[in-house]
Structures are given as C-alpha cells and as structure tokens.
Amino acid sequence: MNFSQTWLPFIYLYGVGGIAFIIGMLIIIRSNALRLTFKRHLKWVWVLIYGFLFYAAIHAVLIYVAIGSQ
Amino acid sequence: MNFEVGTQLDKIVILVYFAVVMGFGAYFGKYSKTTTDYFFGGRRFAWWLITISIVATGVGSHSFVKYSTKAYQYGLSSTMTYLNDWFFMPLFMFGWLPIIYYTKVRSIPEYFERRFNSTARYLATMMILLYMIGYIAIQFLTLATALYRIYAIPLMLTVVLIAIATTIYMHFGGQTSVIFTDLFQGFILIFAGLLLFFLGIQFLGNQVGINGLSAFWMNLSPLQKLPLAHFNHPPDFNFVGIFWQDGVAGSVGFLFLNQGLIMRFMAAKSVNEGRKAAAINVLLVLPISAIVVSNAGWIGRAITNVAPEMLPLEMAANDVFVAVTNIVSSPGVFGFIIAALCAALMSTADTLVNASSAVIVNDIYRPLSKNVKSEKQELKFARWTSIGVKVIAVLLVPFFNSFDSIYEAHGWFHSTFTPPLVVGVFLGIFWKRFTSQAVIATFLGGAFLMILGQFYPELISPFSHGIELRPGRGYSYIGALYNIIVCAGVGVIVSLFTKSDSSKKLIGLTVYDVHKLKSIFKGSDANEEEGETPVVSWKLDPKSADVLKFSINDMKLMKANPGDLVYIQDSRWWLGGLKSAHSKYGKPHNEDGVVYISSSHLEHGQFVEGLTLRAEKEM
Numbered sequence: 001m002n003f004s005q006t007w008l009p010f011i012y013l014y015g016v017g018g019i020a021f022i023i024g025m026l027i028i029i030r031s032n033a034l035r036l037t038f039k040r041h042l043k044w045v046w047v048l049i050y051g052f053l054f055y056a057a058i059h060a061v062l063i064y065v066a067i068g069s070q
Numbered sequence: 071m072n073f074e075v076g077t078q079l080d081k082i083v084i085l086v087y088f089a090v091v092m093g094f095g096a097y098f099g100k101y102s103k104t105t106t107d108y109f110f111g112g113r114r115f116a117w118w119l120i121t122i123s124i125v126a127t128g129v130g131s132h133s134f135v136k137y138s139t140k141a142y143q144y145g146l147s148s149t150m151t152y153l154n155d156w157f158f159m160p161l162f163m164f165g166w167l168p169i170i171y172y173t174k175v176r177s178i179p180e181y182f183e184r185r186f187n188s189t190a191r192y193l194a195t196m197m198i199l200l201y202m203i204g205y206i207a208i209q210f211l212t213l214a215t216a217l218y219r220i221y222a223i224p225l226m227l228t229v230v231l232i233a234i235a236t237t238i239y240m241h242f243g244g245q246t247s248v249i250f251t252d253l254f255q256g257f258i259l260i261f262a263g264l265l266l267f268f269l270g271i272q273f274l275g276n277q278v279g280i281n282g283l284s285a286f287w288m289n290l291s292p293l294q295k296l297p298l299a300h301f302n303h304p305p306d307f308n309f310v311g312i313f314w315q316d317g318v319a320g321s322v323g324f325l326f327l328n329q330g331l332i333m334r335f336m337a338a339k340s341v342n343e344g345r346k347a348a349a350i351n352v353l354l355v356l357p358i359s360a361i362v363v364s365n366a367g368w369i370g371r372a373i374t375n376v377a378p379e380m381l382p383l384e385m386a387a388n389d390v391f392v393a394v395t396n397i398v399s400s401p402g403v404f405g406f407i408i409a410a411l412c413a414a415l416m417s418t419a420d421t422l423v424n425a426s427s428a429v430i431v432n433d434i435y436r437p438l439s440k441n442v443k444s445e446k447q448e449l450k451f452a453r454w455t456s457i458g459v460k461v462i463a464v465l466l467v468p469f470f471n472s473f474d475s476i477y478e479a480h481g482w483f484h485s486t487f488t489p490p491l492v493v494g495v496f497l498g499i500f501w502k503r504f505t506s507q508a509v510i511a512t513f514l515g516g517a518f519l520m521i522l523g524q525f526y527p528e529l530i531s532p533f534s535h536g537i538e539l540r541p542g543r544g545y546s547y548i549g550a551l552y553n554i555i556v557c558a559g560v561g562v563i564v565s566l567f568t569k570s571d572s573s574k575k576l577i578g579l580t581v582y583d584v585h586k587l588k589s590i591f592k593g594s595d596a597n598e599e600e601g602e603t604p605v606v607s608w609k610l611d612p613k614s615a616d617v618l619k620f621s622i623n624d625m626k627l628m629k630a631n632p633g634d635l636v637y638i639q640d641s642r643w644w645l646g647g648l649k650s651a652h653s654k655y656g657k658p659h660n661e662d663g664v665v666y667i668s669s670s671h672l673e674h675g676q677f678v679e680g681l682t683l684r685a686e687k688e689m
Contacts, residue, residue, distance in 0.1 A: 001293060005301070013154065013317070017317065024158060044163065051156045067292070
C-alpha cells in the first residue's frame with residue numbers, strides 16, 4: 001500500500017474539510033449566531049469540535065489498523 | 071443474474087409489511103388538520119423522533135444496493151460518503167437551521183424569493199422539483215429491481231404497485247404520517263441491516279470453523295480494510311472525486327437544499343431540538359447506517375475469498391445485496407430483510423413526495439392562484455399533487471433504467487442539479503453582497519458552463535487532481551468541483567458588478583441576523599432566561615382567547631412573563647410531542663398546577679382528559 005492509498009486521502013479530507021469547518025466556526029461566532037457568552041451555545045462549541053475529532057480519530061485508527069494487517 | 075430468490079413465506083412477510091405500514095400511516099392522518107400540519111407536522115416533535123425519521127429518509131433503497139456494490143468491490147471505503155458530513159455542521163446548526171425555522175419559510179424556493187426575487191424562486195422551484203422527482207424515480211426503480219425477481223412481476227408493473235402502496239398512507243396522513251411511519255421504518259431498516267451483518271458473520275464463522283468476526287476480518291485484504299479509497303484511482307471510485315461530489319456538493323445539498331430534510335427540522339419543536347437531532351444523526355446514526363447499508367458487500371467479499379463458489383460466478387455487482395441476503399438468511403428472515411429494503415424505499419420516497427407536493431403548493435399554486443384558497447381546498451390540492459408527483463416519477467423510471475448502474479444515475483443527479491443551488495443558497499446565506507442578478511446568473515450561466523464541461527471534459531482537466539479521463543465518458547465525480555467553481559465564479563463576478571440589495575430587504579435572511587431572529591419570530595424581545603418545565607393538569611376554557619393561562623407560581627418556575635411563547639405537550643415523553651401545542655402565556659391565575667387551554671389548543675393537541683401536560687417556555 002502506498003501513500004496515495006493510506007494517509008494522503010486522510011490529510012486531504014481533514015485538511016480541506018478542516019478549512020471549511022474552521023471558516024464555518026469563525027462565521028457563526030463572528031456573526032453572533034453562536035454566542036460564546038450563552039451557556040447552552042458554549043456546549044455546542046464542544047460538541048462541534050468533538051464531532052470533528054471523533055471522525056478524524058475513526059479514520060486514523062482504521063487506516064493504522066489496515067496498514068498493520070499487511 | 072439468474073438465480074432463484076425468496077420462498078412463499080418471504081413473499082407473505084413482504085406483503086404483510088406493506089399492509090402494516092399503510093395502516094400505520096393512514097392512522098396518523100387525523101393529526102393533519104391544515105397544510106402546516108400536512109407538510110410540517112405542526113412544529114412539535116422531539117429530537118429523537120426527528121433523528122430516526124431522518125435516518126429513514128437518508129437511507130434509501132438505492133443505498134443498500136449502491137453501497138453494497140461498492141463494499142463488495144472496494145471494502146470498507148464504501149463508508150466514505152456516510153462519514154464526511156461533519157464539516158458543514160457549524161454553518162447548518164447555527165446558520166441555516168435558525169433562518170429557516172424562525173423566518174417560517176415553507177420551502178427552499180420561498181427563501182430564494184425573500185432573499186433575492188421571484189425569478190430566482192421560479193428557477194429554484196424548477197431545479198428542486200426536477201431533482202426530487204428524479205430521486206423518487208430512482209427509489210422506485212431500485213426497489214422494483216429487487217422485488218420483481220422475487221414476485222416475477224414485470225418491472226414497470228412492480229414500480230406502479232409500489233407507487234400505489236406509498237400513496238395510500240401518504241394521501242391521508244401528510245408529514246405526521248411520514249414522520250411516524252419513518253420512525254417505524256427507521257428502526258426496521260437499522261435492525262434488519264445489523265441482523266444481516268450478524269447472520270453474515272455467523273455464516274462465515276461456520277464456513278471457516280473459527281470465530282465469525284475473526285473469519286470476516288481475516289478474509290478482507292489490507293486494501294479492503296482501508297476506510298478511504300485511493301486518492302485518485304480508479305476513475306469510477308476514487309477519494310478526491312467522491313469528496314467533492316459527495317462530501318461537499320452532496321453534504322451541502324442534503325443539509326441545505328433537501329426540502330424533505332428541511333421539513334423534518336421544521337417539524338421539530340424548537341431550533342435546539344433540531345440541532346440535537348442533526349448532531350445525533352451525524353455522530354451516531356450515520357456511522358451505524360454506513361454499516362447497515364454496506365455490510366452485505368463486505369460479507370459478500372469475505373465469502374468470495376473463503377469459498378468463491380458460494381456466490382454466482384456471473385453475478386453483477388449490483389446484485390450483491392440480494393444474493394448475499396439470500397444465502398446467509400433463512401426463509402422468512404430473507405423476506406424480513408427485503409421488507410427493510412421496502413422500508414428504505416417508502417420512507418425516502420414519502421418524504422420526497424411530500425416535499426415536492428409542498429413546493430408545488432407553496433411555490434406554484436399559491437403564487438399563481440388569483441383567489442385566496444381555503445385551508446381545506448389547499449389540503450385537497452396538496453393530496454392530489456402528491457399523486458401527480460408519483461405519476462411523473464413512475465414515467466421517469468425507464469429513463470433512469472437506461473443508466474449503467476444506480477450508482478451512476480445517483481451520481482449524475484448530485485453533480486448536475488446541486489452545484490448551482492448549493493452555490494446560490496450558500497452565498498445567499500453567508501455573503502450579504504451576493505445580489506439577485508448574481509443568483510440568476512449562477513443558475514443560468516453556471517448551468518451553461520456545466521453543460522459545456524460535459525461536452526468538453528478538457529475544461530474539467532485543471533481540477534482533475536490526476537484522475538484519469540475516461541475516453542467518451544468524461545470525468546465522473548470530480549466534475550462536481552468544476553461545477554461548483556464555475557457557478558461560484560459566475561455568482562461572485564456578477565455580484566461585484568451589480569448593485570447590492572438593500573440591508574432592510576435582507577433582515578433575518580443571512581447568518582449575520584441570526585441573533586435577532588428570535589425577537590423577529592416572537593414580535594418582541596426574546597426571554598432567554600432558563601426556567602423549569604412543570605407538569606400541570608389542564609382545564610378547558612372555551613371562552614379563552616388563543617393563550618395558555620398558568621398560575622403565578624408556575625410562571626415563576628418557568629421564568630416566564632405574559633406574552634412569552636410557550637409549548638405544552640402530553641407529559642408521556644414517548645409520544646415525542648405528537649400531542650402538543652404552541653401558544654403564548656396569558657394573564658396568570660392563582661390555581662397552582664393547572665393550565666387553562668382554549669378549544670383550539672385542545673383540537674390541535676388532541677389532549678386526553680385526566681392526563682397531565684408538560685409546559686416549557688420557548689422564549
């Protein structure tokens with residue numbers, strides 16, 4: 001297995017997708033659509049970050065396991 | 071594929087399933103009193119009900135066939151499209167969702183009119199209808215392809231019979247029927263998909279003589295265990311193309327433009343419940359759904375690696391789902407799993423039919439009809455429209471049957487219909503400078519450049535990321551990147567050369583006004599204090615105006631003031647808000663633990679005498 005099959009798609013997914021995610025977070029915070037001063041909005045910030053890391057972790061672990069099973 | 075599938079018992083199980091769903095859906099027709107109830111379910115449901123019904127909408131019958139096919143060919147990377155939806159969640163949860171909920175737009179095209187003008191609305195209406203009705207046709211085709219083998223009825227006749235079955239419960243029930251049948255069908259299809267995985271693993275264990283899960287894992291090659299496809303190879307299944315087609319165009323299209331999904335969120339009792347439904351759906355239910363729709367292909371691949379003779383040698387990849395189900399399950403269970411395929415079809419098709427009907431009533435019938443129609447007339451028209459939509463979808467089936475595979479037909483849809491709408495809605499929400507002329511140019515000019523790209527694939531080459539150009543067939547998925555760029559390019563350039571719309575016109579329609587939306591919705595300042603949610607008994611006050619009257623102490627508990635918005639529901643949580651009503655707080659009284667409701671609340675909420683209600687301040 002080469003880099004194009006393993007880590008390149010991962011880097012591209014969370015690189016380009018990560019840019020979209022960060023821009024989205026900045027837009028909703030700067031426009032006050034998400035207000036960091038509201039307790040229940042703050043909870044959502046953590047949920048959003050958790051979701052991003054959750055998927056990155058699933059993909060990373062599966063790639064790691066697949067490489068290890070060669 | 072020429073192998074026998076199904077027994078008499080399987081056939082009976084499938085027919086019984088259809089009958090149960092039709093009866094279930096027709097029962098909930100009594101909750102549709104107005105077009106708002108019919109299309110939006112009266113904005114009253116809990117997050118968990120919305121979540122499960124979204125699953126049933128997202129997992130169509132094509133999903134089982136399409137993902138099993140790719141799972142059989144490429145392994146775990148078939149899950150890619152289910153696990154790449156999180157990137158746009160911030161913009162959806164805190165941008166689009168509050169806008170559609172609080173501005174009370176009834177359809178996506180209506181948003182286009184409010185944000186831009188009526189021309190934009192009509193263009194959006196046309197594109198969205200084409201997209202949804204075509205999608206319904208694909209659903210009919212997929213299920214008919216599976217069922218006509220079992221019942222040996224001609225394909226088109228099977229399509230017609232499926233259309234009639236879905237019509238029966240939808241015709242009377244509308245959105246409430248759709249949500250409740252989808253709740254039932256969502257559970258069925260998840261259970262059946264996981265059951266198939268369990269049976270497949272057991273089958274593999276028996277074949278190899280070791281633990282089933284180990285047998286399954288050992289019989290996938292390292293390449294088949296990778297969760298993401300090869301970056302840019304082969305042309306018909308590569309990571310980067312599918313990322314742009316599904317992860318970007320598909321995800322934004324599904325979250326922001328799928329009228330059926332939007333209507334689900336508008337049926338939620340509040341924006342926060344909608345956010346919960348969206349988060350749980352993407353974080354928990356989508357990974358499970360990925361396993362549900364793909365596992366037949368993985369099991370099929372592992373079986374082929376263990377015992378190549380088990381599956382028919384000349385089996386087409388598209389037939390993997392039915393073939394694997396047939397060999398790993400016993401009579402009756404096979405029928406149940408195929409019934410889940412029916413569940414997937416019916417739950418996706420009913421949502422799309424209801425959504426198409428909503429668009430036709432709201433964006434064609436109402437604006438064009440000269441006289442104001444009564445709710446009863448509109449409801450009647452809505453019900454007949456849903457039948458018309460199905461007739462057109464049935465007529466489109468032969469066209470989609472001419473594609474090489476369902477995967478291709480579906481991919482063609484996403485890359486052709488979503489980019490102009492995706493760019494239009496996205497720039498509309500997040501860029502105030504985006505003008506009415508620009509959105510029309512995006513629809514027309516963008517569409518022209520997209521067609522040009524279809525005929526001259528070399529235009530797409532600079533965006534190809536090294537994906538091989540297929541002679542005579544052009545690029546597949548990566549075309550979505552080209553389409554997004556040309557549509558966005560046209561929109562941005564035209565915006566820069568045209569006069570922007572007045573800020574007054576844009577109030578409440580862009581992300582920059584989301585913080586004001588609650589006040590706009592309420593008509594006065596929103597009360598953001600968090601109070602308790604007391605359980606109270608109810609008394610009817612037939613003379614009461616359309617307000618709910620609580621005691622002074624209960625109002626204090628809820629931190630509510632007269633004029634604030636309130637939501638009451640039957641206190642049995644498992645009803646998920648089915649028996650509920652929205653209203654305003656009226657003048658308080660001194661009878662603690664009692665709420666006075668009006669006749670209209672009683673009629674809308676269908677509350678049961680002697681049972682308590684839970685009250686919740688909205689804002």
